[in-house]
Amino acid sequence: MSQSELNHYSRIYTKYVSFSKT
Structure with a gap:
């Protein structure tokens, strides 16, 4: 990679983690 x-x-x-937290 x-x-x-x-x-x-x-x-x-x-971005995904930030979205999940909210």
Whole structure:
């Protein structure tokens, strides 16, 4: 997995967690 992919999934994960918390 490339660094850009990792960053992409990381952002999605953060967004998902933020959405779940609210």
